Amino acid sequence: MPDLLTLMLAQKGTLLADGATGTNLFNMGLMSGDAPEMWNEEHPEKIAALYKGAVDAGSDIFLTNSFGANASRLKLHDAGHRAFELSKIAAEIGREVADAAGSTVIVAGSVGPTGEIMEPVGTLKHADAVEMFHETAAGLKAGGADIAWLETISAAEEFRAAAEGFALADMAWVGTMSFDTAGRTMMGVTSKDMAALVASLPNPPVAFGANCGTGASDLLRTVQGFVATGTEIPIVAKGNAGIPKYHDGHIHYDGTPELMADYAALARDSGATIIGGCCGTMPDHLRLMREALDTRPRQSAPTLDAIVSALGPFSSDSDGTDGGGPPARRKRGGRSRAA
Numbered sequence: 643m644p645d646l647l648t649l650m651l652a653q654k655g656t657l658l659a660d661g662a663t664g665t666n667l668f669n670m671g672l673m674s675g676d677a678p679e680m681w682n683e684e685h686p687e688k689i690a691a692l693y694k695g696a697v698d699a700g701s702d703i704f705l706t707n708s709f710g711a712n713a714s715r716l717k718l719h720d721a722g723h724r725a726f727e728l729s730k731i732a733a734e735i736g737r738e739v740a741d742a743a744g745s746t747v748i749v750a751g752s753v754g755p756t757g758e759i760m761e762p763v764g765t766l767k768h769a770d771a772v773e774m775f776h777e778t779a780a781g782l783k784a785g786g787a788d789i790a791w792l793e794t795i796s797a798a799e800e801f802r803a804a805a806e807g808f809a810l811a812d813m814a815w816v817g818t819m820s821f822d823t824a825g826r827t828m829m830g831v832t833s834k835d836m837a838a839l840v841a842s843l844p845n846p847p848v849a850f851g852a853n854c855g856t857g858a859s860d861l862l863r864t865v866q867g868f869v870a871t872g873t874e875i876p877i878v879a880k881g882n883a884g885i886p887k888y889h890d891g892h893i894h895y896d897g898t899p900e901l902m903a904d905y906a907a908l909a910r911d912s913g914a915t916i917i918g919g920c921c922g923t924m925p926d927h928l929r930l931m932r933e934a935l936d937t938r939p940r941q942s943a944p945t946l947d948a949i950v951s952a953l954g955p956f957s958s959d960s961d962g963t964d965g966g967g968p969p970a971r972r973k974r975g976g977r978s979r980a981a
Contacts, residue, residue, distance in 0.1 A: 895922025
């Protein structure tokens with residue numbers, strides 16, 4: 643049987659995903675440095691409210707609060723042994739919300755990066771990474787998630803390890819990477835590289851694309867890069883609500899609901915069929931994105947100039963596919979996550 647996401651895409655053509663996890667949880671009282679996944683146990687009512695906010699705004703898909711629910715990230719909070727358990731709870735809460743929605747809503751089990759650099763550049767062994775992804779996916783599956791959703795990945799090696807982990811858990815999956823460094827991921831992957839990577843996997847995702855990164859303009863340029871490869875796999879666009887601004891001790895995103903509505907329509911016209919928001923995207927944004935997808939007629943793919951005119955300038959002159967060399971690799975530190 644096809645997975646639920648593939649069935650819904652065949653039925654509806656375009657699906658609306660959810661918005662930010664971190665932004666919404668910070669607004670509910672999560673403190674910087676805390677592990678959001680612990681709230682699955684400590685504040686399940688707030689996690690249910692997070693999910694329900696997306697559903698009530700019209701999302702067909704919402705991601706679980708399990709982005710950092712792997713042994714490597716959780717060990718920073720003395721909870722490395724609880725990856726399966728916290729993933730399962732995140733999905734169980736999501737299952738309850740989806741089943742009460744009154745219409746079909748997909749519970750997508752969020753799986754973020756391990757936070758470590760894989761061999762040969764770093765020290766994380768392939769087999770260890772596979773097992774981390776397997777453990778998280780198994781917990782999500784046990785809790786009732788419909789699909790696994792890998793996000794904010796920057797390295798091809800980690801993407802491959804996750805694919806193996808999902809295969810071991812026997813879960814269909816979606817995979818997105820973050821193109822935040824002159825059109826490339828932090829580890830130098832371009833949109834063209836990612837499409838080739840996806841095509842090479844023995845257990846490919848049922849959809850792939852981009853999330854987070856910099857602004858919505860950059861993300862749509864990356865989406866058009868995927869389309870240019872001729873891929874027939876559905877494409878995901880999950881862009882930030884504008885650009886982050888630091889104000890009064892907090893990070894705010896300057897993208898209005900109206901701008902995100904324009905982004906949603908442009909993402910669809912650019913070739914994405916699964917469209918949502920990432921950092922800064924709130925239910926108010928999602929409501930107007932839903933309305934735009936439902937009411938605005940489909941147009942031809944926008945030019946890059948049209949994207950800039952509607953959403954603002956690109957952060958770099960290149961999308962990384964024009965033959966230039968990759969940016970210098972830099973080490974990751976701390977706990978980064980889609981906010």
